[in-house]
């Protein structure tokens with residue numbers, strides 16, 4: 001058998017954070033009150049077709065004050081886990097889309113809280129102007145930071161279909177800028193996007209695998225109420241993934257991701273009240289167990305089929 005991480009056949013975030021910080025680290029999802037240029041009209045007003053009205057921040061706290069929101073989520077977590085350290089996760093909407101003064105104030109307000117050992121910032125690659133990059137550099141020098149970018153797919157035709165609102169060249173340029181400053185990057189990929197077949201999705205994972213970045217998040221496409229994706233679904237323009245197909249596909253993806261890359265997610269959390277489908281995704285632990293069992297049956301592990309691609313590697317240097 002190949003390498004394992006705490007007995008698992010893939011390099012989990014849990015393992016990575018434990019190794020780095022020597023104990024349990026939790027992420028606290030926040031909605032800092034930002035919007036998104038893909039929703040407010042700057043890039044487009046429709047948003048990505050799958051995006052929920054809460055800007056993909058459905059698990060954030062509800063208080064408007066960000067530190068209060070942090071404490072609210074933390075109190076909920078403390079019911080289950082008494083102690084731990086925390087990464088404040090700016091999740092909802094586009095978390096670098098504001099004046100740099102506003103960003104500074106929001107980031108530092110949680111950074112200064114007790115037991116916060118880092119922050120994670122989810123954003124779009126077209127929202128990283130020089131002054132924001134400078135602020136991120138400053139924060140990176142002071143604490144542990146990673147930046148999450150929602151690439152979702154490497155294919156431009158799908159990017160147009162989902163109304164992502166920026167091209168692959170923008171992603172490449174931003175990753176280079178972040179890497180140049182020593183800032184860790186985590187890329188999101190969605191599996192099951194309309195019009196994509198297995199080959200298309202494997203091409204995306206191969207691309208991300210060669211960026212030389214810290215991590216990847218694999219999401220199942222969730223169909224949520226009140227999204228443009230829902231309208232497409234009602235018009236029968238695409239099918240949702242079956243659980244068996246998803247499990248096979250995730251294992252194929254994991255095999256192609258290099259050992260060094262941290263896998264932050266292998267499913268996705270669809271909000272129960274607005275999820276139309278696939279409903280099987282609500283049984284998250286069943287899905288994760290099935291993925292791990294298939295890896296055992298195949299006697300496979302992360303990186304087994306990783307193929308370095310020098311052309312892609314060079315794009316990110």
Ligand code: SF4
Pocket residue numbers: 036037038039046047048051052055056092093094124150
């Ligand atoms: S970039 Fe993020 S917040 Fe903006 S529309 Fe797309 S998924 Fe939603």
